[in-house]
Amino acid sequence: MSQPFSCSHDQHDHCVDAALTAAERLCREQRLRLTPLRRKILTLIWQSHRPVGAYDLLEILQKEGRAAPPTVYRTLDFLLESGLVHRLATRNAYFGCTRPGQDHAGHVLICESCHVLAEIDSADVVRQIDASADAFGFEVRRQTVEVSGLCPRCRQEADHAC
Amino acid sequence: MSQPFSCSHDQHDHCVDAALTAAERLCREQRLRLTPLRRKILTLIWQSHRPVGAYDLLEILQKEGRAAPPTVYRTLDFLLESGLVHRLATRNAYFGCTRPGQDHAGHVLICESCHVLAEIDSADVVRQIDASADAFGFEVRRQTVEVSGLCPRCRQEADHAC
DNA sequence: AAGTAGTATGTTATAAAGTAACAGAAAGTT
DNA sequence: AACTTTCTGTTACTTTATAACATACTACTT
Structure with a gap:
């Protein structure tokens, strides 16, 4: 894939x-x-x-x-x-899901322009969120992370338009 | 507050x-x-x-x-x-919002038990997400981070119940 | 192979969340 | 006061999701 x-x-x-x-x-x-x-x-x-x-x-x-x-x-x-x-x-x-079966948080990047979506699997992000929550004494069960913006392709097109 | x-x-x-x-x-x-x-x-x-x-x-x-x-x-x-x-x-x-006027991502922790919510403002989380997105060539416009789990208070009660 | 328990799907009706479009009222400007 | 802009009221509707019950299929038991 x-x-x-x-x-x-x-x-x-x-x-x-x-x-x-x-x-x-x-x-x-x-x-x-x-x-x-x-x-x-x-x-x-x-x-x-x-x-x-x-x-x-x-x-x-x-x-x-x-x-x-x-x-x-x-x-x-x-x-x-x-x-x-x-x-x-x-x-x-x-x-x-791109990795069914494997335990993961399911964080995504989604393009505001073409709506293409990608799962990112950043252990660093997961850890950083866990650490921040931990500082509050909060026990994390589920992280929902949805990042919207511009994908590389649409970014390039936006540049060309200028 | x-x-x-x-x-x-x-x-x-x-x-x-x-x-x-x-x-x-x-x-x-x-x-x-x-x-x-x-x-x-x-x-x-x-x-x-x-x-x-x-x-x-x-x-x-x-x-x-x-x-x-x-x-x-x-x-x-x-x-x-x-x-x-x-x-x-x-x-x-x-x-x-706990800090209106100040530019921030609006990340939250929310308790599955009592539903109390807290905004966390972790620059580290923001940076880590930006970095992960950047590795894909993705331009971040908005981060939605909603973490559910157990707040300190409900955690304690859950412990006492054991 | 027939009976039966469990799982999956069909069907009707309704709940929950959110918006479009226009009318009227209030506030701000000249 | 006349006019413009912004805010609120009102009706009707769209989109997203679920409850409840009926039917059909599957897989197991005997």
């Missing part, structure tokens, strides 16, 4: 394939059921490196038959709980 | 007063209008060190006459833009 910020359209099938392979493996190992619906939704989420809204997913499903919100949300719940996707709180949207 | 995690009920009026005084000063300096409605909502938000939902505020307003969502949201927009309150993305809720 290439880096989201440098993944081009013709490379992208690899990302989807890799994500599905990883999902199959994880579900086999943890005795979870990757049903057709779950596989479908996971695939849809991986169609781009952008977060996708629940109702976007619903709309796509509805083009191929009837579907209602709970179907989507239940499937998302499964994917979230099994760690195959994460939720982007600042945008009420969902995106595929 | 005492630390949220150690602020007791009988100290708390100081927090509200301090917040209002700071708000008045900020609005005077920046030629913003702290109208009765805005002052009212800000006061309601400061009634506790917990984040408050927009519809909670609405419900309170409705006990003293008619009110509708846009009234609340517009007022929140003003308070957000002027930096007097922040929004907690992970909970769709709002809380008073």
Whole structure:
């Protein structure tokens, strides 16, 4: 799987394939059921490196038959709980996890211009947050870190425009 | 203003007063209008060190006459833009800013048990996130950091329960 | 292979969070 | 006072998410 910020359209099938392979493996190992619906939704989420809204997913499903919100949300719940996707709180949207199975904080960078998202996995950030919390006597259970700004590609385009 | 995690009920009026005084000063300096409605909502938000939902505020307003969502949201927009309150993305809720006027990232610790919230202002965390993003060539515009876990007080109670 | 327990999905209705658009009121300016 | 700008009221609506119950599928037991 290439880096989201440098993944081009013709490379992208690899990302989807890799994500599905990883999902199959994880579900086999943890005795979870990757049903057709779950596989479908996971695939849809991986169609781009952008977060996708629940109702976007619903709309796509509805083009191929009837579907209602709970179907989507239940499937998302499964994917979230099994760690195959994460939720982007600042945008009420969902995106595929790049390292399912591995315990990690799920910090992300998200581009305000093209909306491409990348998970960063900075142990330094995690530690620094833990340390800051610790100074308050606070016990950290979950870190939500969502950084918005400009991805390298959009930055370059912005420069050229000047 | 005492630390949220150690602020007791009988100290708390100081927090509200301090917040209002700071708000008045900020609005005077920046030629913003702290109208009765805005002052009212800000006061309601400061009634506790917990984040408050927009519809909670609405419900309170409705006990003293008619009110509708846009009234609340517009007022929140003003308070957000002027930096007097922040929004907690992970909970769709709002809380008073402890250092309005000063430029800062607005990182928070929030207790899963008692829901008390504290702004942390760790320059180290900010720098570490900037550095991590920089390694990707990503230009940071906004950092959202929301850490959930157990505050010192609830931690102690959890210990006693054992 | 039939029964059954558990898990997954379909379906209807509704809750919770947030916004658009226009009308009227208050404040600030000339 | 006339005018402009800003603020608030009001109605209607959009978006996001969930509750509750019905049906279908899977996997295990015998």
